[in-house]
Every structure is written in C-alpha cells, then in structure tokens.
Amino acid sequence: MAQASLRNVAAEAGLALGSVRHYFENQAELMEFAFRVNSERIHLRALDKLVELEETELPTEPADLLEKCAGVLEELLPLDAASSADAVVHMEFLLDARTNSLLFDAAQDGYRATGAVVGRVVLQLLENPLAVPGLVPVDEAERLMGLLDGLSLRMVLQPAWAPPAQGQSTLRRHLLSLLVS
Amino acid sequence: MAQASLRNVAAEAGLALGSVRHYFENQAELMEFAFRVNSERIHLRALDKLVELEETELPTEPADLLEKCAGVLEELLPLDAASSADAVVHMEFLLDARTNSLLFDAAQDGYRATGAVVGRVVLQLLENPLAVPGLVPVDEAERLMGLLDGLSLRMVLQPAWAPPAQGQSTLRRHLLSLLVS
DNA sequence: ACTGTTTTAGCACAGATGTCTCACATATAC
DNA sequence: GTATATGTGAGACATCTGTGCTAAAACAGT
Numbered sequence: 001m002a003q004a005s006l007r008n009v010a011a012e013a014g015l016a017l018g019s020v021r022h023y024f025e026n027q028a029e030l031m032e033f034a035f036r037v038n039s040e041r042i043h044l045r046a047l048d049k050l051v052e053l054e055e056t057e058l059p060t061e062p063a064d065l066l067e068k069c070a071g072v073l074e075e076l077l078p079l080d081a082a083s084s085a086d087a088v089v090h091m092e093f094l095l096d097a098r099t100n101s102l103l104f105d106a107a108q109d110g111y112r113a114t115g116a117v118v119g120r121v122v123l124q125l126l127e128n129p130l131a132v133p134g135l136v137p138v139d140e141a142e143r144l145m146g147l148l149d150g151l152s153l154r155m156v157l158q159p160a161w162a163p164p165a166q167g168q169s170t171l172r173r174h175l176l177s178l179l180v181s
Numbered sequence: 182m183a184q185a186s187l188r189n190v191a192a193e194a195g196l197a198l199g200s201v202r203h204y205f206e207n208q209a210e211l212m213e214f215a216f217r218v219n220s221e222r223i224h225l226r227a228l229d230k231l232v233e234l235e236e237t238e239l240p241t242e243p244a245d246l247l248e249k250c251a252g253v254l255e256e257l258l259p260l261d262a263a264s265s266a267d268a269v270v271h272m273e274f275l276l277d278a279r280t281n282s283l284l285f286d287a288a289q290d291g292y293r294a295t296g297a298v299v300g301r302v303v304l305q306l307l308e309n310p311l312a313v314p315g316l317v318p319v320d321e322a323e324r325l326m327g328l329l330d331g332l333s334l335r336m337v338l339q340p341a342w343a344p345p346a347q348g349q350s351t352l353r354r355h356l357l358s359l360l361v362s
Numbered sequence: 363a364c365t366g367t368t369t370t371a372g373c374a375c376a377g378a379t380g381t382c383t384c385a386c387a388t389a390t391a392c
Numbered sequence: 393g394t395a396t397a398t399g400t401g402a403g404a405c406a407t408c409t410g411t412g413c414t415a416a417a418a419c420a421g422t
Contacts, residue, residue: 002183005379016401017380023399027380088279094338095273111339142343143328143351150331157275158292162323170324177358186409197371198410204369208410 001092006030032102035093039106042086043113046075050117053124062130062179069121070172076114076148077171078155079164087156118145130179140178147174182273187211213283216274220287223267224294227256231298234305243311243360250302251353257295257329258352259336260345268337299326311360321359328355 006027010020024030049072059065078084094110097103122141125131151170154162187208191201205211230253240246259265275291278284303322306312332351335343 006381007379018402019400021381088276091272092276095269095276098269098338107338111342139351139354142347143355146331146335146351147324147328148331149334150327150329153330153334154327157279157288161292166323170320170327173320174324187411188409199372200370202411 001089001096004031004034028100028102031093031096031100032106034089035097035103035106036109038086038089038093039110039113042076042083042090043110043117045083046072046114046117049075050120054120058124058128060130062181065125065128065130066172066175066179069125070168070175072121073118073144073148073171073175074168076117077152077164077167079168084156084159087152091153091156114145114148115141118148125175125178128179132178132180135178144174147171182270182277185212185215209281209283212274212277212281213287215270216278216284216287217290219267219270219274220291220294223257223264223271224291224298226264227253227295227298230256231301235301239305239309241311243362246306246309246311247353247356247360250306251349251356253302254299254325254329254352254356255349257298258333258345258348260349265337265340268333272334272337295326295329296322299329306356306359309360313359313361316359325355328352 006020007017009030010017013020020030024033053068053072059068075083078087090110093103094107097107119137119141122137122144126135126137126140148171151162151167155164155167187201188198190211191198194201201211205214234249234253240249256264259268271291274284275288278288300318300322303318303325307316307318307321329352332343332348336345336348
C-alpha cells in the first residue's frame, strides 16, 4: 500500500499522472474509492452465498446445516489467492481508517456489512432446533466475528502456519460446538 | 507508522538526525528494533501472568479456574490505553513484516511467543478434569488464538463497537464453553 | 593534560510524492 | 462547422524522505 502513489497507480493503469488526477481530485479520494471497491468485493462474495442459504429450505441433518452455514462464512476467509490479496489490502485500509476520516466512514459501512452477514447466519443457526439451547445470538455473533477476523488475520499474515484447510476446519469445528451432538 | 521517519523520530526523542543515525545504521534497523521492543512488551505482560498461574495450585472450582486462565489471556487483549497503543503498532508492523524480510523474522518470534502462551494455557485447561472430554488441545489452541487475534483486531479498529468489557466477557464465555457445566 | 573514542550536530545530495497549472486532443451538442 | 465540455498529457514546484559525509563536542583512560 505504501507503493500506491498516484504515479505508480497511473503507470500500472497505463495512464498519465494528470489523467488519474482528472478522475480523483485528491489521493484521498482515490484511496477511499479503492477501499470501497475492495470492501464491496469481499462482502458481495459472502452476501451472494447468504441469499442462497436463506432462500432454500434448511436441512434437518446437523452435518448438512453446518456445511451450509460454513459455506457462507467461508467466503469471508482468504482461502484462495484472490481473496487473500483482497484481505491484505482490506487490513491495511482498516488500519489507515483509524486515523483517516474519509476511510473511517467507509470502514464503518464495511463493519456493518460483515456484521449483518454473520448475524444472519447465526440467527439461522440458533433458531434451528439442533442448536445448543441457551446460546445468546448477539454474543455468539460477536464471538464468531472475532474468530473470523482472527482466522483471516492469521491466514493472511502467516499462511505457512495457518493454511486455508486449517482455517476451514477451525471454522467448522466452532460451528459444530454450537449444535447439539 | 507512516509518520515514523528518521527525522520525526529524532525530533520526538529530542535528538538530531545524525544522532539517531549513529545508533541505527538504516531506518530498517530502527524499525526492527522498535518492532522487537513492542512485541516483547506485549508478550511479557502475558508471560508474567502465565508463570504465576503455573506456579500455584490450580483451583478445583470451575469459575476460579476459568478466571485464572482468562486473567492470563486477557493480557493479550488491548484493554487499556497503553496496551491498545501497543496493539495498533503491532498490527502495522505485522502487515509490514509480510514484505520486509528483516521484520519477518521478528514477526516469527512473536508468533512463537503468543503460540507458547496460549498453548500452555490451553493445556492447563484441557488437562483439568473439569474440561469437556474429547477436545483436541492443538485444535482448541488454534481456535483460541484466532479468537484472541480477532478480538484484539476488533477492539483496536472499532473500539466503539467492541469495548474492553465486551472483549473480556467474550473471552470468558469462550473459555466457559470448554468446561463442563 | 593529552589522546583516542564515542556521541552529537549539521549540511548536502538524489529521489520520490502530492499538488498546481497550462496546453493539447477528442468527443459531444447545437 | 463551430463551440463546449470532457478527457489526456507534460512540466514545474515545494516538501519530505533516506543516506553519505564532515566537523564539533563530550567523555574516558592514562
């Protein structure tokens, strides 16, 4: 991200510096735009799978229900090269958003988006008769979001220690712990 | 971190540019040093509490055991202003370490350090007769590390949505799920 | 008191970056 | 066909960055 100067962006796009500046008044505007595009791409992947899940009848078999939910949440993990690249960029933007008010608003939208996805999956899961009784949806959503964020972070920062398969199985094991065996 | 230029560092320290350069050959060296100091400070907080836990007899009461373990792991969360600042810096360094070989080695040491702390707490917990039978220590350590990383990230990036108290209670709720009620 | 080392300070250079301004080309509309 | 947006390109400027080099100052041991 430190290399994402106006000149480098222009060169990478095969444009002149002035051309890029024609579309984006500031570098800040360019950055905010890139942030939003990146965030959207990440969340749309999960959202697409989520509507699939909510449209169809939920399976009664625990293993199938779990697989269905894991399939949605998995989309939030950096499993392949493309989503991994998106995840790295997303992290850098989120850190910048802490001190950049333009990015800050974009980050808030992103938080709401993932919160909605995870929250809806948790509801689907906990409203099911197979769920462990007594679990509080809000609390479990918070725990699950924490786990997902952490797994993403680990998979991005230390892919050697946290390969995709391990992330997937950890996610599934966690979801399994929310269901009665 | 983008503001951590040699000149800014020197000014903040009340020194001249040449003085800083006398102690650090490169800026890379300065950065690596700062990274290691910061990492160490984070891990030492948890390690100190861990040796306390391992020295004393473990409580037989579930609530006390949980509190003891949570007390250690809590140290890895950004609960106060000081640890929060450390956590932000740590995150920025970790992202840089992805593409900076000097920082990369330092990051590996850090991963090992937290892995050891979390792993030892998980062992203390799962070897206890109060633990849910059938849990695999390595898997639970991985899940717990993911959760801790994610909670830290959320608490740092969106303190308004993830206040310290919520992080603490989420952590305790997770540990509670590893014990038989 | 002298000497050699450590520490501090300052200057200068090349490179990169954001931003500004102006000139040129190319569509678009009347 | 001409006038008007719209897009493209290039040069210049001030600023900040890391780094190399030099000299003054502070200090230590003898």
